[in-house]
Amino acid sequence: MTSPSPSPPARKRRRSSARTQPKNIAALEEWGLSPAQQRLLVIAGSVAGVLVAAVVLTFAISAIGNDFVPERATAAAISTRPRPDTYKGWVSPKLFAPIEQNTADPAPLTLKDVFAEKTLKEGKVTLKLTESKLDAGCSAVIWGQELASQLAQAGCTQALRGAYTSADGRYIAQYTLLNLRDTTAADGLVQSLTAGYRGGWVQALESGGMLFPPDGHTEASGHAMGHYAGLVWIGRADGADPGQKDDFVSLSLAVRGAEKAVFRRVVAVSPSAAPS
Template sequence: MMGTPARKRRRTPAKEQTWSIPRLEEWGLSRGQQRLLVIIASVAGVLVAAVVLTFVVGSLGNDFVPQRATAAAISTQPRPDAYKGWVSPKLFAPIAQSKADPAPLTLKDIFAERVLKEGKITLKLAAGTKLDADCSVAVWGQGLVDQLAQSGCTQAARGVYASADGRYVAQYTLLNLRDTASADALVQSLTALHRGGWTNPLESGRARFPADGYTEASGHAMGHYAGLVWIGRTDGAEPGPKDDFVSLSLAVRGAEKVVFRRVVAATPPS
């Protein structure tokens, strides 16, 4: 899958810079908070690296090599056919430890926005959202259950979305773990582990993964959090030339705004 080409931006004189990034403004961050995120995420010449959604566009390009399930690993439980994991960027260093970010997650914080958009994709949050203090309830597969226990998982939040045109279904799961090392280990281990363990699907009306349908997934460590993206077509078919799974993945990751706010809250004032 090819990422969307970056648009050329007109250079603005330094004295006219307002430190305003549209994506972060949409998330309710002040210009001062935006500046703080840019400083945290400073990567030579790429200010947009402060936005993890853009980070994923670069990640899910030609380097996306699906890990397909084998015949020997066929399971009656729903799980993705393809998966790729990404370790935590330095941006999330302020929340590398859960003790630096002790406030528990709430469904209101994560799924406050019922409509998420990216490119031509519009996702609407279905009635299905769930927050479990027992992370084992949110997943299946003993290997994954054990991994979450070892990672000190205290919360698992899930939300399921359907696209406005009814073509796609997407589920986002946010896991509250002990630290970055635990989150990194989880998203990496799922490269193989997803064949025998994955998140339990939430179902609501047309927002459901079809039985035996093709789906893709990705895991993203963000400090002591791990976000799991699960996407597919509602008819279960594999994506064709007209299916933009990159934008679909980016759209559902709009639920990660809560993590960015926590980075700002955990960063000491300069």
């Protein structure tokens, strides 16, 4: 015996459901959920109602695990924080052995120590200091919980930042010098940033509208020098990728002119370290 055909209202409901489901799936994708997580939510119930969807989403995320963070939400949070696209770190050379411990070099740094020179030059690149700032402690000058914890453990007592623009307006740069406990702490910091710089970095100084754009291309490097760690951050002012005419090597070397302050500390502690 042939089963009776579904009533017109039933067919209409099925067609309506078929039209709605792709929109629901799209909404789940926008939340950054994986296909498996999407299926879990679809099975749990419809996402047509905003309140119901919120309750189900909370339940599903709890079931998946407390460490779950939607991929797109994470990307959105990071995108609001300017950070470099590339990073390289170097441990402290033997030259800085006299200031391995901050106890050997206890006098606090000043802005005049580090940013006394208002113009830095290397090759065809000339940088002009546009802003500088000294912070007692490091928590206010960085973002990222893991980086904040590491700097606290490293005994960071000072953070000095200087912002630069090139004379031709083509480049922007920032130099950050961190005063840490010892060489081990400085080496550990610049090395850990090789993997962690995307999840935690220094705050950019604003100077006359200069700000590293979140979507612009920038590059960075970290340099341990005894118990200090210097962070170089450079880029084009328009945020574009470097081209054949861009000399990022000279740009990086120019901004590192601020490190003369650290060399003077080495000589002060160990005069024999001065070049003959």
